[in-house]
Amino acid sequence: MKTSITSLGIILLVTFATIGSSQDHFLVELPKRTPDVATMVRSYEGTAVIPVMANDINGKEQFIGNYKGANLILYFWKIGNPRSVELLNNLNLLKQKYTDLNVVSFALDSKEDLQDFTQSFEVNFPIIPNAEILSEGPYGGELGMPKLFFIDDKGITKWVFPAQELNSTMDVSNILSILHEQVTH
Secondary structure, eight states: OOHHHHHHHHHHHHHHHHHOTTOOOOOOOOOOOOOOHHHHHHHHSSBBBOOOOEEEETTTHHHHHHHHEEEEEEEEEEETTTHHHHHHHHHHHHHHHOTTTEEEESSSSSSHHHHHHHHHOOOSSSOOSSSHHHHTTTTGGGGOSEEEEEOOTSBBEEEOOOOHTSSSSHHHHHHHHHHHHHOOO
């Protein structure tokens, strides 16, 4: 009896090891447990900006900490997203209209693709290439694309606009005009 139990144990062990290494098994995926967008937005607002340093597409070093003392927009976008490109025009206009407003953009695209893009599309502010890790990590991938962070002159994130708000009928220039009025009063 002892021999047959030992043999059965070995057979079961080999069977489970074979099943475990087989490609015929299935995985059970748990649902993602991330906060909803509104909760994520609130988690950023009122916190210090993440001090990012990276080279832009022209090779110039951009450090977010250097913008302390002025209002700053961090804009996350990609070339293949039509709304992203459309908002670049609005940000160009805002940068011209408000001299105390700075914009730094983070694109998911490569440096070469962005350099080609800017040959036919004017962008009047720095573009950081290859920003996917930053966009998906510390700046919340769940917020969608494009997304915009408004940082006040003290380096505090005042407002966050996820993709769903930037894709609404409210134009970003209207949003930022309202915000600018609130900041200056």
